Amino acid sequence: MVITVKLFGNLRNYLPEKATLCSAEAADGSTVGDVLDSFGVPRDKPRVILVNSYRSRVEHVLEDGDVVAAFQVLPGG
Amino acid sequence: MTIQIMVNEREVEVSTGNTLDAVRAAFKPDADLLVLNGHVGDGGESIAEGDEIVLLRRGEVPDAHELESLLVARHTPGIHGKVKASRVGVAGLGGLGSQVAIAMARMGIGRLVLADFDVVVPSNLNRQQYFVDQIGMRKVDALSETLQRVNPYVAIETHDLKLAPRNVHEVFGSCDVLVEAFDRADQKEMLINTALDRLPDTPIIAASGLAGHEPSATIGIHRVSPRLFVVGDLQTEARPGTGLMAPRVGVAAHTQANLALRLLLGEEE
Numbered sequence: 001m002v003i004t005v006k007l008f009g010n011l012r013n014y015l016p017e018k019a020t021l022c023s024a025e026a027a028d029g030s031t032v033g034d035v036l037d038s039f040g041v042p043r044d045k046p047r048v049i050l051v052n053s054y055r056s057r058v059e060h061v062l063e064d065g066d067v068v069a070a071f072q073v074l075p076g077g
Numbered sequence: 078m079t080i081q082i083m084v085n086e087r088e089v090e091v092s093t094g095n096t097l098d099a100v101r102a103a104f105k106p107d108a109d110l111l112v113l114n115g116h117v118g119d120g121g122e123s124i125a126e127g128d129e130i131v132l133l134r135r136g137e138v139p140d141a142h143e144l145e146s147l148l149v150a151r152h153t154p155g156i157h158g159k160v161k162a163s164r165v166g167v168a169g170l171g172g173l174g175s176q177v178a179i180a181m182a183r184m185g186i187g188r189l190v191l192a193d194f195d196v197v198v199p200s201n202l203n204r205q206q207y208f209v210d211q212i213g214m215r216k217v218d219a220l221s222e223t224l225q226r227v228n229p230y231v232a233i234e235t236h237d238l239k240l241a242p243r244n245v246h247e248v249f250g251s252c253d254v255l256v257e258a259f260d261r262a263d264q265k266e267m268l269i270n271t272a273l274d275r276l277p278d279t280p281i282i283a284a285s286g287l288a289g290h291e292p293s294a295t296i297g298i299h300r301v302s303p304r305l306f307v308v309g310d311l312q313t314e315a316r317p318g319t320g321l322m323a324p325r326v327g328v329a330a331h332t333q334a335n336l337a338l339r340l341l342l343g344e345e346e
Contacts, residue, residue, distance in 0.1 A: 008299045009286060009311020047266045048273075053302035055273035069301050073269070076288045076315035077173040077260040077326070 001026055001064035003035050008071035011046060014039045032068055033058030046070035080126040085143070086150035097122045101132055108132035141230040148185040156342065157185060163341045164188040166252035168240055168268050170195070170216040172321055173284055174258030175206035176330035177337070182224045182231045184338065189224070192236040192248050193217055204323040240268060246275040254337045257283035258330070260315070273305065280340050286310040287329040289319045296328045298336060298346055306346065308332045 003024045005015070012018045026035050032049055036058065049056045050069045062068070078093045084104050091100060098120035101108050111118045112131040124130070139147065149157045165181050167174045170193035178189055193216040197207045211219040217235035224233055236248050245268065249255050255272055259265045265283060272281045286309035287296060299307040308329050315321050336346065 006301075008301060008307065009309075011311075047262070048269050048301070048305075050273070050302050050305070053304075055270055071285065071299070071301060071307060071311060073262045073265045073283075074285045074288075074309070074311065074314035075260060075262040075265075076286070076309075076313075076321050077169060077171050077258055077265070077284055 001028060001030075001062070003030075003062055003065075004067040005035060005039065006067065006069040007039075007041070007046075008069070009074075011041060011070060011072055014041045026062060030062055031058060032056055032060045032062060035062065035068060036070065041070075045072045047073040080124070082124060082127065083129040085131055086147050091124065095124045096120065097124060097130065100124060100130055105132040105134070107134050109134055138229065144228065144230060145185065152184075159342055160184050160338070161187045163254070164190060164252045165337055165341075166190040166192075166249040166255040168192050168245075168249070168255065168257050169259035169264070170205075170220050171201065171258065171260050172204040172323070172326040173287075173330045173333065174256065175216075175220055176327055177256050177258060177334045178220055178224060179206055179227060180331060180334035181337070182227045185228060186231060188232040188234060190234045190236070190249060190252055191217055191220060192238065192240055194237060194239040204321055204326045240264070242267065242271045242275075245271045249276060249279070252276075252279060254280050254282065254340050256333050256337060257281060258333070260321075262314075269305070278304075280304045280306070282306050282308060282333045282336050282340075284308045284329050284333060286313045287325055288313045288315040288321050290322055290325060293325065293328045296325065296332055298332065300346055306336060308336065 003026050005024050006021050007015055015022045024035055048071055051066050079090045080093055097111050097113055097118045110133040113122055114129055163186055165186055167178050181189055195216050197211045197214050197219050201207055207219050215237050217237045221233050221235055257265055257268045269283050285307050295310045
């Protein structure tokens, strides 16, 4: 299946050429965590994860065509 | 023969040959401060077409109708009604939240819902909108005091509590827009994730990456989903050696405030 991955800010460093958006081939049954692992994103960095614009988690099982978005929440305010 | 002039932000028609004193007598006889085109006058000045006059009585607080007229006059036409009918929630009243709230009050927002459990300490004063005589006050009380001085007719709802998943909906459920303005990353994460779960129709304006003194233009708006926006550079965290400084925190806060306004007006980013 094909998953679209959108990473923001410093997480872009894990996508090819620091792109914001990337397509990923994933095996059926793959989780959000599996897909992020495939890009080398450390599990503790993405603190807000959405799948198809809804809040999600690393253990969420993906379906073909899903869009995963994630960013790291940094202190300061 | 008549001319058009502005008196206290309202367009009026007066006879030619009038003086500033005559305008005072006609529109606000008890005014003891006369401002003609931005300069303090003594009353004897002649009035000309297009002059802008402000008539004030020192120490007098404008009533709600008068203040609203002043705000409407300075807003882009058509905006004030929407702003006045809107409710904005601010979670955290530090460097971001205190400035967002003040910007909202100056716009004449209808209702502000403010939440923070903290007190004002001296280190806050480097970037947060508090004053030395407010040190030790609850932030909700100190900021309410300041907001009342800005615009006493904004409805302010304060919550002196620590936000947690169990109370986010209760506090902010009625808001049209929610601004995440915490300092700590774990609180930011909690609020964003809880709001995504529990406030499914509320736009969320979060902030991440605003420390230091990098260029202002690096503070951007990242649209993570149709209703989740993150303001900041998403890279520069507050840590030893990279502090939080008033100018860049202010850029982020006012980027959040302007985005809130745009969303309230139905404008997309």
